[in-house]
Amino acid sequence: MTCQECLSELATGSLRELRADSAVMAHCATCPDCGPLATALREREYDAATLLNNLRPMSNPITVAERAGELARRRRVGKVAVFASGVALVLTFWAALFTTGLGRGLMGLDGSGASRLSTEIIPLSCLSPQQAADIINPFVRSHGSTYYIGHSGVAAITVRGTADEIAKSRELIGQFETRASCNTSLADRIREIQKAVEDASQPREVAPPATTVAPPAGDLVPPVKKQ
Amino acid sequence: MSRDRFRRKKHRQTTEAETAVTYRDRASYAMDAQLASLASAGDDAAFTALVTRFQPAVFRWALTFARDPDEAEDITQEVFVRTYRQLGDYRSDGPLEAWLYAITRRAALQLTRKGKRRARLALTPAASPTRDVYITDPGGRVDRERAATVIHQLFAGLPRRQREIFDLVDLQGLSPAEAAERTGMKSVSVRANLFKARKALRESLLATHPAYGELPR
Numbered sequence: 357m358t359c360q361e362c363l364s365e366l367a368t369g370s371l372r373e374l375r376a377d378s379a380v381m382a383h384c385a386t387c388p389d390c391g392p393l394a395t396a397l398r399e400r401e402y403d404a405a406t407l408l409n410n411l412r413p414m415s416n417p418i419t420v421a422e423r424a425g426e427l428a429r430r431r432r433v434g435k436v437a438v439f440a441s442g443v444a445l446v447l448t449f450w451a452a453l454f455t456t457g458l459g460r461g462l463m464g465l466d467g468s469g470a471s472r473l474s475t476e477i478i479p480l481s482c483l484s485p486q487q488a489a490d491i492i493n494p495f496v497r498s499h500g501s502t503y504y505i506g507h508s509g510v511a512a513i514t515v516r517g518t519a520d521e522i523a524k525s526r527e528l529i530g531q532f533e534t535r536a537s538c539n540t541s542l543a544d545r546i547r548e549i550q551k552a553v554e555d556a557s558q559p560r561e562v563a564p565p566a567t568t569v570a571p572p573a574g575d576l577v578p579p580v581k582k583q
Numbered sequence: 584m585s586r587d588r589f590r591r592k593k594h595r596q597t598t599e600a601e602t603a604v605t606y607r608d609r610a611s612y613a614m615d616a617q618l619a620s621l622a623s624a625g626d627d628a629a630f631t632a633l634v635t636r637f638q639p640a641v642f643r644w645a646l647t648f649a650r651d652p653d654e655a656e657d658i659t660q661e662v663f664v665r666t667y668r669q670l671g672d673y674r675s676d677g678p679l680e681a682w683l684y685a686i687t688r689r690a691a692l693q694l695t696r697k698g699k700r701r702a703r704l705a706l707t708p709a710a711s712p713t714r715d716v717y718i719t720d721p722g723g724r725v726d727r728e729r730a731a732t733v734i735h736q737l738f739a740g741l742p743r744r745q746r747e748i749f750d751l752v753d754l755q756g757l758s759p760a761e762a763a764e765r766t767g768m769k770s771v772s773v774r775a776n777l778f779k780a781r782k783a784l785r786e787s788l789l790a791t792h793p794a795y796g797e798l799p800r
Contacts, residue, residue, distance in 0.1 A: 359794040367785055368778050372753065389792050397788055404733045405754040411730050413642040414723060415656055421634040424663035425627060431668070 357383040362390045371398045473500050475516040478526055482533045488513045491532060492525040615679035623670035630670075634663055640680065641687055647738070647750040648691030651731040654698065661690045684765050692743075737784060745780035748773055753781070 362383045371394075374381055384394040480488055485505040492515065496503055501517035503525075515525045618636070621629035638659060645658035665686050673682055738746045744766075751762040752773075763773040 359792070363789060363792060363794060367789055368781050370753065372756070389794070393788060393792055397785055400788070401753060404737055405756075407726070407730055407733055408646055408750075408754060409643065411643070411646065411652060411726060413638055413656055413659055414652075415638075415660070417635040417638045418631055420638060420660055420663055421627070421631040423660060424634070424667045425630065427660075427664045428667040431664070 359383075359387060359390055362387065362394075366390070366394055366397060371401055374398075472518055473516055474519065474522065475514060476522050476526075477512050477514045478529055480511040480513060480529065480533065483529065485511070485513045487532075488529050491528050495524045495528065496521050612675075612678055616673075616675035619670055619673050619675070619679055622667075623673070630667060633666075637680070637683055638663075641683060643755070644684055644687045645691055646730070646734065647747055648688070648695060648743070649734070650698075651734065652727045654694070658687065658691045658694055661694060662687050665690060681765055685767075688747075688766075741780055741783060744768075744772075745776045745783070748776040749780035749784065752777055 357379045362380055365380045369380070374394075380394070384391040478488070483491070489503055489505055492503060492513075496515060496517050498518055498521065501521055503516065504514040506512065506514075513529070515522055517525070615633075615636075618629050618633045622633055641662050642655055642659045645655035645662070646652065649655040649658055662683065666683065669686070673679065738750075741749065747766065748762055748768075751757045751765065752759055757765070759773045759777065760770055762768075762777075763770045766773070768776075
């Protein structure tokens with residue numbers, strides 16, 4: 357066995373299991389470098405093992421047992437106290453949420469939540485749906501509220517919102533629907549449409565026959581038919 | 584003919600030895616289980632007997648994870664607090680020693696993590712001890728200081744698993760299979776950790792050999 361083989365064996369092998377008749381020990385017995393090294397390694401581990409294995413705890417086992425029981429009981433009480441405190445904290449939190457408007461708002465119990473939204477169609481006689489939308493737009497703003505404008509020409513606007521928003525929309529649209537200016541403009545528009553329809557339905561005039569050009573009075577040339 | 588008789592005799596002796604070990608272990612397990620059962624039922628005397636029986640072993644295991652014997656004492660106390668609380672969970676199908684070892688590992692790791700946080704506080708002048716706790720036992724103090732040095736020299740540079748496996752196998756004398764069973768690791772992992780730990784620990788001494796530089800790494 358070479359020193360390298362011996363070293364690699366000493367580096368990772370079990371020193372306690374090295375037997376006196378093993379090849380490593382045979383080499384260490386004759387090699388001046390490996391022998392002291394193997395001895396030093398074995399002594400170091402042996403001393404460490406002996407010291408650690410023979411070290412005894414200084415505390416008295418009876419004291420340890422009594423203290424363990426006392427601490428365990430105290431921890432059990434502490435655990436119950438922590439659990440109770442946690443439950444109380446959660447209950448307090450929810451109670452605070454429900455008693456303040458914030459919690460009710462979050463839960464949708466104050467009428468502003470999605471569960472309190474309703475949909476209503478407001479008929480229009482004067483305003484166009486787009487105009488009605490422009491009027492009510494700033495007032496239909498809460499979470500989930502909206503309005504719909506039909507594309508088929510139906511004179512109505514559909515509003516989805518809270519009761520307050522729908523009432524406000526109805527009131528605003530009503531204010532504009534009864535205005536004389538709104539009616540006048542609509543009447544004007546109707547008149548314009550009627551006129552356009554009439555113009556389109558009138559028969560077209562026939563074109564006049566070809567005219568002859570009279571020669572100047574002093575000209576003797578007879579009139580010539582224009583080609 | 585005489586050779587056969589010799590073999591039979593040897594086989595019988597081996598079998599008797601194994602049987603004796605099994606009987607002793609079973610008796611030991613039964614006693615431990617009985618103590619644990621009594622202690623979990625609230626018998627303080629049984630719990631004290633249990634502590635008296637296992638305190639040295641728990642302290643020895645704790646030394647592997649601790650930085651010094653004082654910390655090992657703290658870990659030992661913590662282990663028995665947890666044991667007192669969890670004795671009802673112990674199933675008697677395995678040795679109590681292995682169950683206690685698992686508790687020791689967990690407690691040691693948690694206390695080590697806490698210790699790192701508290702280390703900053705310990706640097707303050709108010710945190711230094713006002714008296715020497717070993718004043719009544721100078722011999723014990725020397726042993727403990729030496730143990731702390733050994734722990735520092737042997738274990739400071741090793742990862743936790745390697746330290747644990749090296750201690751169980753090379754210092755406490757367990758076989759790799761027993762160490763695997765106790766730590767819950769695979770046997771292959773135990774051998775790999777043991778290999779690395781030995782190599783790391785012996786490297787400094789081996790480096791003094793003239794042929795060390797030619798050693799394949």
